[in-house]
Amino acid sequence: MEWFSKSMVDDETTMLTEPFVHDYVRANIWHLRGRDADLLVDTGMGIRPLAPEIETSRGKPLLVVATHIHLDHVGSLHEFPWRAGPRMSAAQFENMDEAATYAYMFHDLEGAVSKLPEPGWKAADYKIPSAPLTRTLDEGDVIDLGDRQFRVLHLPGHSPDSIALFDEADGLFFSGDAIYDDTLIDSLPDSDRAAYIGTMRRLLDLPIRIGHGGHGPSFDGERMRAIATAYLRLHVGL
């Protein structure tokens, strides 16, 4: 069966997602083709293998970046040899600590999947294999694809370890769950609303052309500022 849906966003970009998982954990997976290397941002739930779905040119490395350690972003990370993620949570990638991934929340989630990935599959058995990072990322680091460079931004709030990738040359922004065009989650055990307010203030000034988020549709700069402004109005009465 086809577990993933794929859509071409532009000549260089494909978005994959898992239509049969509960929308709470249905995250966007971004594949961007670069000149010297390809980039994969986040890896979904890991319920079915993701690596065979990612077509890369022969010999070109695939740089895989986890934006944060939540289950719906790191499930298939172990399938890839080059694994980057937040320095802050690096130790937890060693064993995919469930206190950090929240994998346990999926075990008894009502309607976890709308279609079984294989006969006899049970959400209660869901487990994320460990995926030790081969590179850790923090504010200011650079991911280089040859024709593009992404600056790493540390944008805490949704989770303490949330990072995003920003191409300062053309405004392409992979935002993870730091900001996206859907209901923002700031009430998880490791969420921090004060930090999220700081992140939203920072995003107001980020000159993006287009943002591809961890959930929801892509957004332009005007839309991102509207989302950030709505959050600030709600929580600090801007």
Ligand SMILES: [Zn+2]
């Ligand atoms: Zn998350």
